[in-house]
Amino acid sequence: MAELILKHTAIKAIYSVVPKTVYKTHDYPYFSEDEAKMFAKTTGIVERRVAATNVTASDMCFKAAQTLLEDMNCYHEIDLLVFVTQSPDYFLPSSAAILQDKLGLPITCMAFDVNLGCSGYVHGLLLANRYLQQGGLRKVLLLAGDKSTISTHEQDKTAFPLFGDAGSATLLEYDPKGEDWFLDAGTDGSGAEAIIIEAGHSRMPYQSFEDQDIEVAPGVVRSKKHLAIDGMAVFNFALKNVPKSINNTLALAKITTDQLDYLVLHQANQLITDSIRKKMNVPQEKCPSSIGGFGNTSSASIPLTLCSELSEALKKERLCLLLCGFGVGFSWASLLLSTHNVATKLLEYD
Amino acid sequence: MEIVDFIAAIEEEFEDLNPGDVSPNSVFRDMEGWSSMHALIFVALIDSKYDVLLNGDELKSCVTIKDLFDITFLKINGGGANT
Numbered sequence: 001m002a003e004l005i006l007k008h009t010a011i012k013a014i015y016s017v018v019p020k021t022v023y024k025t026h027d028y029p030y031f032s033e034d035e036a037k038m039f040a041k042t043t044g045i046v047e048r049r050v051a052a053t054n055v056t057a058s059d060m061c062f063k064a065a066q067t068l069l070e071d072m073n074c075y076h077e078i079d080l081l082v083f084v085t086q087s088p089d090y091f092l093p094s095s096a097a098i099l100q101d102k103l104g105l106p107i108t109c110m111a112f113d114v115n116l117g118c119s120g121y122v123h124g125l126l127l128a129n130r131y132l133q134q135g136g137l138r139k140v141l142l143l144a145g146d147k148s149t150i151s152t153h154e155q156d157k158t159a160f161p162l163f164g165d166a167g168s169a170t171l172l173e174y175d176p177k178g179e180d181w182f183l184d185a186g187t188d189g190s191g192a193e194a195i196i197i198e199a200g201h202s203r204m205p206y207q208s209f210e211d212q213d214i215e216v217a218p219g220v221v222r223s224k225k226h227l228a229i230d231g232m233a234v235f236n237f238a239l240k241n242v243p244k245s246i247n248n249t250l251a252l253a254k255i256t257t258d259q260l261d262y263l264v265l266h267q268a269n270q271l272i273t274d275s276i277r278k279k280m281n282v283p284q285e286k287c288p289s290s291i292g293g294f295g296n297t298s299s300a301s302i303p304l305t306l307c308s309e310l311s312e313a314l315k316k317e318r319l320c321l322l323l324c325g326f327g328v329g330f331s332w333a334s335l336l337l338s339t340h341n342v343a344t345k346l347l348e349y350d
Numbered sequence: 351m352e353i354v355d356f357i358a359a360i361e362e363e364f365e366d367l368n369p370g371d372v373s374p375n376s377v378f379r380d381m382e383g384w385s386s387m388h389a390l391i392f393v394a395l396i397d398s399k400y401d402v403l404l405n406g407d408e409l410k411s412c413v414t415i416k417d418l419f420d421i422t423f424l425k426i427n428g429g430g431a432n433t
Contacts, residue, residue, distance in 0.1 A: 034383050042387050158386060217386075231390055232406040239403050275394050 002185040003252055006335075009129040010175035013072055013343040014314070015064040016168040016307040017145075018049040018294060020348045028161045030154075030219060039161060044270025048164030048295030050149050051349065057087045058095040060167025060300075060349050061143040065103055067347060068169045069141075075104055079137035081111040082127055084120035084144040084299045086328070087151070088113055091201075099143065117195070118266045118327025119185075120144055120299035121168075122335045125323070126183055128172045135174050142170040146298035148227070151197055153213070155221035159229050162269065164295030167349075168303035184248040185333035186241065194233035195328040199224040237330045238272050243279045246324055249334040257282050260336075261319045262310060266326055267291040267301040276324075298327070307346040314342040351400070351426065356419045363395050364388075374416035396422050 024047045025031070025040045040046055051060065061083065069075050081103075083096040096111035105111075116123050121144045128140040145167030152159040198204050199211075204224065215221050222228060246263070250256060257263070263282045265273045270291055277287045288309035290301070297304055302323050306314060313319060318340045326332035353374055361367045366382065381388060389409055396418070397403050402425045404418075412418045 032383070035385065035387075038383070038385070038387050042391060230406070231386055232393065232409070235390055235393060236403060236405050239397055271390055271394050275397060278398055 002183075003248060004126070004183045005252065006126065006129040006133065006181035006183060008133045008135065008174055008176055008178050009172055009181065010178045011170060011172055011337070011339055011342050013068050013171040014168065014303050014306050015068040015345045015347065016166060016300065016304045017060040017064040017347045017349050018164070018166045018304070019051040019055065019060070020350055021050050021052065022047050023050050025161055030157055031161070035157070042269070042271050043162060044289065044291045045161065045295045046292045048293075049166065051147050051165040055147070055349060056089050057085045057145040057147045057165070057167055058083065058089050058099055060147075060165065061145040061169060062099060062102055063347060063349055064167050064169035065099070065141060065143055067345060068171055069103065071343065072171060074139055074171070076106055077138045078105050078109050078141045080128070080131050080140045081105060081109055082114060082124050082140065082142050083111070084114045084116055084124045084142070085146055086115060086117045086298065087147045116329070116331060117146065117298045118268065118301065119325035119329065119331040119333045121302045122323050122325040122333035123185065125170070125172070125335055125337075126185070126333065129181065132172060132174045135176070138174060140172045142172060144168050144170070144299040144303060146300060148296070148298050151227040153222035153226040155219075156226065157219045158231060159222070159227050162229070162296050164297045166294060166297035166300035166304050168300045168307075170303055179338045181335060181337040182249050182253040183333065183335045184245045184252065186245065186331075188237065188241065188330045191233060191237050191330035194230040194237065194330065195227070197225065197227050234268065234327070235272055238268065238326055239275055239279070241330070241332055242276050242324060242326050245332055245334040246280055246322060249322060249336050253336045255336075259320060260286065260322050261313070261317070262321050263287045264302055264305055264310075264321055264323045266324065267294070267296055267305060268327060269296060307344045311344045311346070314339060314344050351423055353416065353419045356422070357415060359395060359399055360392075360415065363391060372415055374414065374419070376415045377413055378415055378418065379413075392418065400426060402426055
């Protein structure tokens with residue numbers, strides 16, 4: 001069972017970046033007025049941010065990281081850079097290596113990508129802790145971001161209006177007096193096909209298939225190089241596993257939901273997050289939502305929600321947070337942690 | 351668990367529906383503008399009201415509101431429905 005107690009780590013800053021361009025649900029040309037209304041009501045997505053053609057997830061994360069490092073003045077103390085993304089710049093090398101150089105980090109800094117989506121930010125926090133908690137490393141820069149809009153077909157009503165683009169940077173450091181964190185995580189690979197881009201890598205290289213758009217259901221057009229999502233399977237997975245994982249984490253920490261300041265869920269869609277929240281008996285005001293303005297931003301959705309919805313509280317208050325990421329894989333991770341005096345910024349990418 | 355309550359919950363959930371619009375024999379996929387979104391709302395509603403999670407195959411096996419009620423009832427009790 002992947003349950004862990006994490007020690008000696010503190011989050012110092014969380015910066016997020018979203019593109020300036022806004023796509024509104026009601027302007028999506030493949031929705032009728034009623035469909036748009038129903039989609040916005042059910043998913044909660046009123047609008048989302050979409051990156052320009054020449055902007056990548058690493059570009060958005062770069063801006064978040066560069067601004068954070070300038071503000072914190074700690075370029076030379078970063079010993080590890082982790083970039084959580086499923087939309088890297090290249091097949092190889094890892095985008096983290098490119099970012100190490102672009103950010104001007106020392107060559108003594110380790111850097112690698114982590115190929116996880118919606119659960120990735122929480123896994124990234126765990127990784128940062130694993131490297132920091134022995135006291136060997138000084139600071140870790142965790143970047144999490146995705147340009148999911150590059151993978152969706154414009155005529156796929158189930159995916160195209162759901163996703164937004166965003167990047168984030170989180171600064172963590174060794175803190176010998178830091179309070180314990182508690183983690184529960186898991187994987188169910190039987191759900192691999194529920195969220196998938198089939199073509200483009202080794203199993204189905206581009207040259208091995210004809211890139212043909214197919215109407216897989218009424219109003220749902222895509223090819224094998226586009227992201228396909230089975231909403232019903234995702235809903236079932238989330239409702240079956242996420243409440244259990246949150247309960248496991250709370251049990252490990254020996255606390256109950258009413259002792260939490262906030263439950264911060266991956267912003268999958270409002271129907272899923274509301275269903276989980278109600279199952280956990282957490283009031284709406286303790287479960288911040290950013291999906292209305294940004295859509296599902298994959299690995300960036302938790303840090304983005306922290307920056308957009310909890311900025312003041314993170315700066316001024318000592319908080320007990322439970323973060324839970326879940327999605328593609330299927331994969332999930334819940335982390336209970338305390339924060340104090342965390343700097344945040346929400347920036348736009350021109 | 352009564353089918354009238356089940357139907358009332360469905361009529362309350364969808365703002366286009368008025369009381370009396372839905373009967374046990376209503377074919378839910380014939381609802382105006384039916385989409386995968388409606389299917390998710392049904393599943394979420396049943397989960398929140400009855401703590402029963404229907405998967406895609408179970409939903410596919412249902413045609414009428416009564417089918418949905420019956421499968422929900424069976425998953426709760428493992429017995430016949432009280433219609």
